[in-house]
Amino acid sequence: MTALPQDTSGAVGSAGGAAGYGLARYLVVRFLLIVPTVLVLVSVVFFLMRATGDPITTAFGDRLTPDQLQERLHRAGYDRPLLTQYLDYLRAVFTGDFGTTATDNQAVSQVLRTYGAATVELSAFALLVALAVGLPLGMVAASYRDRAPDVALRLFAILTYATPVFFFGLLLKLVFAIWLDWFPASGRASIDVQLELQDRTGSTGLYLVDALRSGDLSAVADVLRHAVLPGLALGLLVAGVLLRLVRTNLIGTLSADYVEAARSRGVGPLRLVTRHATRPALVPVVTVLGLQIAGLLGGAVLTETTFEWKGLGFELAHYLTVRDFAAVQGIVAVFAVVVALTNFLVDVVAALIDPRVRY
Template identity: 75%
Template sequence: MSAETLEITGAAPAAGGTGRHGLTRYLVVRFLLIIPTVFILVSLVFFLMRATGDPVSAAFGDRLTPGQLQAKLHQAGYDRPLSVQYLDYLRSLAAGDFGHTVTDNQPVTHVLGVYGAATAELALNALVVALLAGVPLGVVAARYRDRAPDAVLRLFAVLTYATPVFFTGLLLKLVLAVRLGWLPASGRASTDVQLFLQDQSSTTGFYLLDALRSGDGTAVTDVLEHAVLPALTLGLLVAGVLLRLVRTNLIGTLSADYVDAARSRGVPSLRLVTRHAARPALIPVVTFLGLQVAGLLGGAVLTETTFEWKGLGYELAHYLTARDFPAVQGIVALFAVVVAVTNFLVDVVAALIDPRVRY
């Protein structure tokens, strides 16, 4: 096939390993990279936690005699050589055994299951806020480039990204919950609604989903009201960066030849932005959102603590203070897997959208 034919049909030139085989090889390599990514992170956490001391001394040191403390250390295995502890930890992790928490003696898998849904719900709510705020405002900023709306929105983007998430949370809590009394200040739901949702025959841990399934409008409203402030706090952090990304990509797309051709045909300005330029400009947003999963999980720790949102971030702060090795390692390992898998899925989407990333 000649170069002219390739240009007319839009087909990609064949290269070694391109096409379907190139995509398969690319995805297999990206999937296999999950293993070293998770391994490196859990190993770093293991050694960093051990450098802070042992959790038995932190939890019981002032209540036990030296003999009793030594017996507990031996029972937990913290008196063994570090290399032995590390290899045992890797073996247990590979078998899906995360151990038991030191402070409250419950399976770490139970902690992950109970509180993981709360963190996932918060992250999804924040993602919705980021999309609803960042994408439309980015389009507006691009359309009014270098004019007053653009300047205001760029300032908004910088402020939302530069302001610490806990400060944003405290400010929203003070104004909207304490001063104005419009929204609840903390928690995932009112006590009676929590008890109602927990009494349902089957629960998912996602309060909004459980409330919708129950058909109780009061429960749905209560859950939504409690979700607003945490979702705003975490979502605005991502919305600022998303706004600037959409603005920059859209400005670049608006200067493309095919957009100039549409403009010369008399296509209205609004349609030019929404129909011709927006879709290509939003392709990089898919990659960006996937990469923001780590930021959302990191921000969830401070957001959940600020609003007493009982999720993995809230529990992680508690277990870090207590130096509870198994709990911290289990939560971080789960975060690492979620981030790595999400990045892999982003690579899949990017490869399907743009074949150039496969080569």
């Protein structure tokens, strides 16, 4: 008696629907986590800043009469109950109103627009350096496990990660800007190029993009020369982390059964690494790379200060010095949103690479 063939299309369809539902549910949950993440970060900054006292009393307490000081505190709202200040601050932040800086009386949103592009550009340069250095060197280290190249690269990774970014930046300036005079020591571009790019209609604030749009190759070269040292100083910090992570995960996947099977079929070492072992090893790398975005933003504060790169990190250091509550809180809030959104995008990429992440 001949068995009739079974129709498996329904099972396949239900499996595909379940997978799609699992992915959608995972992404919705991860997206909703952005709100509490940002809320916690901005709340911590708010209360930490208030714990140091108000900036008006610190700056003018010995130069104003008690009545004048009280009048200024009332005008700024610092004499209201702390909970009232906090709720008003949250209401303003979630409507996009970050207030006005106390030191130079400009809208915090304007500060974010003016200097945000510089930080984005520096972070992009640093990320390119990290990927260009960390990924291939991690593959090389895994291929030469416990041999001389592996030992040297592991030492390199430890040094780049352990060296403070501002100290590494000062060393780069000393060697390549002062001794060898290969690159500029500070700034985002030469004065004439900077003025030309800022005056151009439709300027994005991203100097490399604006220089490419202008078609001026000398301006492009000038912007890139100014970006080399700060990009290296910040990028190598992350490159060391990626190198060690790629090495560790590739060593694990190179010993997997399917890789051993490919090796037994005569597949060469290079092809084993690039075609068979790399993709499974990338899931934790992508996840950690997202977490390193926070490290890039934190390192940007020191890097921008070291190289006088006028971005949000440079301005944050300035406003922290003068204890400008509104400016510090606004910049940190933007950093928090960027980090939260980046981690969400990393979760999306990880779920697409490895379906096991969705469940």
